[in-house]
Amino acid sequence: MATDPPKTSDDTTPVITPEQAKELVREGEEAARAYRERVEVMWTISKDTRQTRAR
């Protein structure tokens, strides 16, 4: 069952301003782009690799 959110010793929480939001989004997009480039390599499997048998 759901309960109340845990109490923390620090009652304040950061507020993202519109300017900060732009910066956080830009940082995230840039990191995700770099990661996706590596994923492309993970998905590009050579013919030799595909035709090697596991036994």
Added chain:
Amino acid sequence: MVQRLSLRCEPFDQLLDCIRRESCTPTGSASTPCDQVRYLASYLGHQELGTKTILVEHPYVDRHWLDEYAGYYATLLDPPRPKATRLHFFDVAWSLDDFKAHLATAIEGNGRNEIAAHYLGFCVVRPLPAAPIGRTVLRTYGAVAERCFAPAALTHRVHLAGLTIELVGLPFQQQDQGVAACATTAIWSALTKVIRMDGGRAPTPYAVTMAATDHRVQTRAFPALAGLDLDQMATAIHEFEYQPHVFQRGGESDDFFLALKTYLRSGIPVVVRARVVDGDLHALTLVGFRERGSGTSDVGDLEIRNGDKTKLRSRGIERWYAHDDRLGAYARLGFVTEGSDRHTHLKLLPTESGYEHLERPMVFSEAIVPLYPKLRLTAEELIGFGVDLSPTVRFLARDDSNVYAEPKFMLGGEYLRVLHGRPMERSRIIEVCTTLAVSRYVGVISWFRDGDWLLDAVYDTTDLRRGDASRPPLLALIPCDARWISSLEQVRALRFGDGPLIS
């Protein structure tokens, strides 16, 4: 003549002799038991299961063995017998009279079913002295909270003496090379899970070999000595109407390992091809993992990096568990922790000695995952969405080094059930459950600081992402702390449009 059923109880220390007899090993043969038989004894005898009794059931008609027999062994000049033996394992010391007494109680139905309560699993013994371990389903070890055996969470209904016993585990069998190579049995285990979970009937190893070699044959399909290549493994998965997703380890090992962890946490087994150092390419099925505990450990976190900066962090893995047909079910694998091989080389970690020849390091090279056809989003893409959102979560959590992301796929309805138990206001839970439209499977990235839940990001899985410009298919952001909502709305407006629910 009709053959009568024979049941007998044996003490567990008779397991090796029992398998030797039931696999029709010639009397007086001096051969030592194979690794898989010794491993089975070691796994069952470990204190976490504590097996005490074997109930021997003969004859047993096993569909998987019968398929192999009809397709291959029946045409041998000197064929083995067509019927197998099934061994049932219990964690109490029972004689056959004890078993019958508990059966009587279970039939009366007014007491506890002791037979089901003490049941640990079964092993079909094939009449093949060199490869006796047929379809085997065993309980997993469960004493450590950090262990995840979601891919093995498959319920089998075991019929024994008129009782139906529910057993949870993933089938394993030893390769016999007549009908199945390691790649075949690895695909068979993985397909069994996903097909059964979708309500279908599990394939047999023979059917998997036939499916793999139906269109592309370079060598003989049977005997299956040559093994299978990656295209044939993918073909087999296609033939059973699942989608084979193939990816390889790139320059950053943690990218690969976090994708493996994501599928395993989602309950989807992953077939991995591993290059044994100075040896062959081998295939095994990953069926679980054990996360690093909160204490000190040589094993670091899994980190998605950009240059020298960590962009996404997931709890590290101390152990992987695999159905490895050279050894057995739920075999332990660990990273080599010394030197430059860290997070690249792994090795088997049997709990007993005598398997040193199998403990050579190996390098995971490719993974192949049987996916439900409408699960079009991959683990790698889901992790990419996590990287995209990570700066925002870390900013709101005011923490750069202790925020962990745990991505997984799950049924949309199952996610809503999970939400019922989240530590947040009930009114928000009700709002989400009554307004959020979910796909059959959703991708969920749950964020934690230490062990405390921070936020769930929920994604649609039924479409692919087209290019850098498109938005992640976000369905909802659900923070633990309601005070995050207005900040998340700022980010939504810039990155996700108005569609996603923030509650």
